[in-house]
Amino acid sequence: MSGSLPSLGLLAYIAASSVLAFVFPQSVLAFLLVEASLLLLCYVPAPLKIKIYLAALVLLILIPFLGTFNGYYLEVAIQIGIYVALALGLNIVVGFVGLLNLGFVAFYAIGAYLWAIFGSPQANQFIPGGFFPLSANWFFIFLIFSIAAGALTGTLLGLPVLRLRGDYLAIVTLGFAEVVRAVVNNLDKPINITNGPKGISPIVKPPLFFKPWLEFFGLEIADSTLYPLYFYFLVLLMALLIILITRRLEDSRVGRAWKAIREDELAASAMGVPVVRMKLFAFAVGASFASAVGVLFAAKQVFINPESFTFMESIGVLAMVILGGMGSIPGAILGATGVTILNLQLLKGLSLWLNGLRQSGAELTLPLLGSYSLSQLPVQFEPAKYERMVFGLILILMMIYRPQGILPPRRDRRT
Amino acid sequence: MELALEILPQVLLEGLVLGFMYALIALGYTMVYGVLEFINFAHSEIFVLGAFVGVEVLFWLQDAGQLAVLHPAFVLSLVIAAGMLISGLAAMALERVAYRPLQSSPRLVALISAIGASFFLQDALRLFESLWRNTFYLNYPALDVLDQVLPLATNLVVPVKSLMVIATSLLSLGGLYYFVNRTRIGTAIRAVAQDPETASLMGIPVNRIIALTFFVGGAMGGLAGVLFGLHYSLVNPYSGFAPGLKAFTAAVLGGIGNIPGAMLGGMVLGLLEAFAASYLSILTDGAFGAEYKDVFAFLVLIMILIFRPRGLLGETVREGRA
Numbered sequence: 261m262s263g264s265l266p267s268l269g270l271l272a273y274i275a276a277s278s279v280l281a282f283v284f285p286q287s288v289l290a291f292l293l294v295e296a297s298l299l300l301l302c303y304v305p306a307p308l309k310i311k312i313y314l315a316a317l318v319l320l321i322l323i324p325f326l327g328t329f330n331g332y333y334l335e336v337a338i339q340i341g342i343y344v345a346l347a348l349g350l351n352i353v354v355g356f357v358g359l360l361n362l363g364f365v366a367f368y369a370i371g372a373y374l375w376a377i378f379g380s381p382q383a384n385q386f387i388p389g390g391f392f393p394l395s396a397n398w399f400f401i402f403l404i405f406s407i408a409a410g411a412l413t414g415t416l417l418g419l420p421v422l423r424l425r426g427d428y429l430a431i432v433t434l435g436f437a438e439v440v441r442a443v444v445n446n447l448d449k450p451i452n453i454t455n456g457p458k459g460i461s462p463i464v465k466p467p468l469f470f471k472p473w474l475e476f477f478g479l480e481i482a483d484s485t486l487y488p489l490y491f492y493f494l495v496l497l498m499a500l501l502i503i504l505i506t507r508r509l510e511d512s513r514v515g516r517a518w519k520a521i522r523e524d525e526l527a528a529s530a531m532g533v534p535v536v537r538m539k540l541f542a543f544a545v546g547a548s549f550a551s552a553v554g555v556l557f558a559a560k561q562v563f564i565n566p567e568s569f570t571f572m573e574s575i576g577v578l579a580m581v582i583l584g585g586m587g588s589i590p591g592a593i594l595g596a597t598g599v600t601i602l603n604l605q606l607l608k609g610l611s612l613w614l615n616g617l618r619q620s621g622a623e624l625t626l627p628l629l630g631s632y633s634l635s636q637l638p639v640q641f642e643p644a645k646y647e648r649m650v651f652g653l654i655l656i657l658m659m660i661y662r663p664q665g666i667l668p669p670r671r672d673r674r675t
Numbered sequence: 676m677e678l679a680l681e682i683l684p685q686v687l688l689e690g691l692v693l694g695f696m697y698a699l700i701a702l703g704y705t706m707v708y709g710v711l712e713f714i715n716f717a718h719s720e721i722f723v724l725g726a727f728v729g730v731e732v733l734f735w736l737q738d739a740g741q742l743a744v745l746h747p748a749f750v751l752s753l754v755i756a757a758g759m760l761i762s763g764l765a766a767m768a769l770e771r772v773a774y775r776p777l778q779s780s781p782r783l784v785a786l787i788s789a790i791g792a793s794f795f796l797q798d799a800l801r802l803f804e805s806l807w808r809n810t811f812y813l814n815y816p817a818l819d820v821l822d823q824v825l826p827l828a829t830n831l832v833v834p835v836k837s838l839m840v841i842a843t844s845l846l847s848l849g850g851l852y853y854f855v856n857r858t859r860i861g862t863a864i865r866a867v868a869q870d871p872e873t874a875s876l877m878g879i880p881v882n883r884i885i886a887l888t889f890f891v892g893g894a895m896g897g898l899a900g901v902l903f904g905l906h907y908s909l910v911n912p913y914s915g916f917a918p919g920l921k922a923f924t925a926a927v928l929g930g931i932g933n934i935p936g937a938m939l940g941g942m943v944l945g946l947l948e949a950f951a952a953s954y955l956s957i958l959t960d961g962a963f964g965a966e967y968k969d970v971f972a973f974l975v976l977i978m979i980l981i982f983r984p985r986g987l988l989g990e991t992v993r994e995g996r997a
Contacts, residue, residue: 358783360783360786360787362790420977420981421977421980421981424980424981424984426782426783426786427713427714427782427783427786428927428980428984430714430783430786431714431920431923431927431976431980432976432977432980434920435920435924435973435976435977436973436977438920438969438970438973439970439973439974442966442967442969442970442973443970445966446963446966446967449962450961450962450963571916572794575790575794578787578790579791582787641802641805641806646798646801646802647798648794648795648797648798649794649795649797649798649799649802651791651794652790652791652792652793652794652795652796652797652798653791653795654791655787655788655790655791655794656773656788656791656792656795659777659780659784659785659787659788659791660773660776660777660788663780663784
């Protein structure tokens with residue numbers, strides 16, 4: 261009996277927050293409350309089975325349902341999923357093996373451009389015959405290609421640089437990402453492969469293979485509402501798969517070898533851990549996750565250009581991993597969710613609020629300072645534009661006060 | 676080929692200017708690496724800060740109506756002194772806030788904190804300038820003296836500002852070399868770089884020397900920032916990233932921790948980059964142009980780290996565990 265009380269409370273909370281989000285479909289706060297239910301799930305003492313049911317209820321039914329009323333909710337959820345997947349990929353390299361990779365976004369870019377080039381008329385520029393864009397069904401095949409491409413580039417980058425010491429490795433990966441971005445940015449001549457800074461569009465979306473089935477059940481949904489839902493479920497599926505794979509890897513021989521290398525490389529190699537091969541494998545796995553997510557990202561965005569793959573993106577993902585706790589899977593998920601919500605909802609919400617204040621032109625009367633017209637608030641002061649400051653603060657404060665992150669990996673708690 | 680030879684002197688000049696700037700910035704990386712063994716990622720923002728201090732001082736003189744009245748040499752010295760002082764102090768403050776609490780942590784922890792500081796400072800500068808001037812892309816006011824040119828030969832036109840950059844850099848690099856190698860404090864810096872523990876046993880106040888190293892490195896970065904602004908006019912809070920990364924490359928190229936190495940590395944990289952910018956398109960018949968010069972610098976970095984991680988003037992780097 262004592263076990264069912266928290267579960268009921270949780271259910272009540274979920275119901276209350278979703279009703280709130282349903283009644284106020286534009287409210288940022290209401291949706292935040294819905295998202296918070298997932299966090300609560302982790303902490304409330306309830307049987308695992310009930311937790312899974314509740315999580316499924318929120319993820320599979322509530323969020324898509326609310327998303328049909330406010331598309332932005334779904335957009336946020338999709339972004340969260342993408343960053344969770346990226347953070348998990350980086351977590352393998354940074355968290356499990358302890359190699360600081362500052363160029364993670366390069367692999368993301370490689371995946372995104374792989375589908376963007378062949379899933380749009382762009383490839384006609386250098387392959388004659390007018391085969392392109394490829395039909396939507398190729399999307400899933402390219403998803404698999406991208407995993408291979410990511411693993412290949414990860415290994416190719418890793419082979420020469422993995423001998424370097426930690427901080428040099430960080431700078432070389434950063435340099436690699438800049439090289440990839442510069443190449444993508446400039447490869448519109450002599451042969452136009454990436455279309456340079458102008459970017460590529462339109463990119464083909466994944467196939468709606470299930471549409472006949474939906475129609476069979478009498479569900480007529482317009483493509484414009486169907487696609488966001490479809491992407492949401494695709495991202496969710498991908499994130500869940502990645503969570504599953506990383507969990508299995510973490511508890512395997514490979515995962516133990518990775519952690520041994522992180523703790524003491526010399527000792528690990530003395531114990532017979534094939535250090536270089538394990539590091540390469542970590543690089544390849546992380547890179548292939550990022551690359552697969554890139555394909556999905558390209559298909560979702562329809563338009564991509566090099567601007568989406570800057571150094572800041574790498575640091576953002578790094579901030580997520582560090583905030584959550586290096587080497588911890590729940591940590592990476594929490595970090596990615598938290599930082600994305602902070603960026604997309606809290607900072608944007610704050611910007612909108614400030615804009616509203618500015619337009620209202622209300623007078624603010626402060627004691628001693630006199631009155632100040634809010635319409636004089638500088639236009640440049642927009643919290644949404646200061647992501648870097650947020651990332652920077654997260655990194656510094658976490659390193660000084662809590663280097664192990666919010667949800668440190670289990671192992672640390674056991675010892 | 677005709678054309679290639681024709682532009683050679685101009686390319687060399689361009690390379691020298693770039694090279695001195697990289698050398699000045701690289702000193703900051705290399706000195707900090709010498710004493711703390713970590714990459715001060717936020718040094719590129721210290722450099723940009725110098726450029727912003729320079730432009731603010733010039734604006735201040737302009738608003739006071741003094742810019743046209745005062746002797747240009749005095750104006751330049753004032754701007755440079757202000758840039759060096761503020762950048763040096765900022766670097767010291769950075770060390771105190773973001774690095775000193777982490778001295779006993781693994782090196783990667785300090786590096787991550789430095790990256791955070793770099794990002795934070797970029798947006799802090801942007802926020803400050805946005806509130807103060809309502810824009811964060813600033814143009815240096817024109818100084819008549821700097822805009823003159825000396826036509827030395829038909830194919831070599833030397834702008835006064837290039838001469839100014841070269842002369843100032845030579846002077847400060849020489850001064851720094853003297854300071855580090857011939858003075859008591861310089862000896863202390865080298866002692867801390869060699870072995871902090873023994874240095875502290877010899878009565879050297881290690882933390883104060885580290886702070887001082889940050890000040891000197893930061894001041895050099897600030898000087899480079901002012902020169903960068905005077906030479907290229909336009910500055911924004913994010914313009915430090917590429918020069919910073921290249922200067923780091925220069926420091927590694929020369930052998931990190933090695934002060935003459937940083938100077939040499941800066942020159943080599945500056946010249947290489949100028950050559951790449953001018954000759955890539957000539958050599959490849961226009962297929963690849965100057966836009967690949969950044970790629971070129973990073974490829975150089977990757978190559979050195981793979982084949983000669985100790986750099987040109989390679990000291991053996993102490994093998995510590997990261």
